[in-house]
Amino acid sequence: xxxxxxxxxxxxxxxxxxxxxxxxxxxxxxxxxxxxxxxxxxxxxxxxxxxxxxxxxxxxxxxxxxxxxxxxxxxxxxxxxxxxxxxxxxxxxxxxxxxxxxxxxxxxxxxxxxxxxxxxxxxxxxxxxxxxxxxxxxxxxxxxxxxxxxxxxxxxxxxxxxxxxxxxxxxxxxxxxxxxxxxxxxxxxxxxx
Numbered sequence: 001x002x003x004x005x006x007x008x009x010x011x012x013x014x015x016x017x018x019x020x021x022x023x024x025x026x027x028x029x030x031x032x033x034x035x036x037x038x039x040x041x042x043x044x045x046x047x048x049x050x051x052x053x054x055x056x057x058x059x060x061x062x063x064x065x066x067x068x069x070x071x072x073x074x075x076x077x078x079x080x081x082x083x084x085x086x087x088x089x090x091x092x093x094x095x096x097x098x099x100x101x102x103x104x105x106x107x108x109x110x111x112x113x114x115x116x117x118x119x120x121x122x123x124x125x126x127x128x129x130x131x132x133x134x135x136x137x138x139x140x141x142x143x144x145x146x147x148x149x150x151x152x153x154x155x156x157x158x159x160x161x162x163x164x165x166x167x168x169x170x171x172x173x174x175x176x177x178x179x180x181x182x183x184x185x186x187x188x189x190x191x192x193x
Contacts, residue, residue: 030157036148039159044166047191048080049154050087050126051110056178056188057121057129058112064191071105078102088123090116129177130154136173141166167192 034041046052048068055062069079082102086092092103092113107114134151141147141156145165150157158166170192178184 036159041157042160042163043152043155043157044163045155045193046170047193049130051083052188052190053126053129056184059184059186061186062188064189071109074102074105079106082106086113090122092116133173133177136176137169140169140172
């Protein structure tokens with residue numbers, strides 16, 4: 001599905017679109033079409049998942065009190081796009097002059113991003129850790145709570161009444177992965193929406 005036509009059924013749920021071009025098109029389409037245990041769904045999303053994971057791999061605390069993409073005087077989507085580009089390329093200089101303001105402000109808030117090429121942590125590493133964390137959260141929901149879900153990248157769709165349990169499952173998965181699997185002292189607690 002290219003996102004230019006409304007969802008008509010049969011497409012993978014991860015790629016659904018309600019036909020609009022704006023932010024949240026996929027979430028809206030999934031919310032209209034999908035039910036879990038006969039109930040409306042909600043997506044529980046890890047905000048800035050790869051940035052959060054990078055903090056943990058570098059033994060840096062992650063500040064959940066602030067939106068990770070909220071930088072003074074800048075458009076949130078612009079910052080998110082630059083950060084996604086930088087982390088995807090493992091290089092904060094990526095994106096060219098279009099992202100100069102976001103890059104300067106982003107490196108001011110997250111100084112370690114200036115060293116991305118030399119950190120030895122690639123986008124593949126971040127994706128691996130994200131997948132491990134999501135697997136732990138899904139196992140917790142199934143094994144400990146008997147809750148049905150569908151994964152969507154760095155989010156889990158659950159019945160609306162199970163949102164709080166899904167949030168705790170994701171936070172617990174970060175703890176289990178960083179402390180238990182990796183043996184880290186600093187555990188980045190994710191900002192989960």
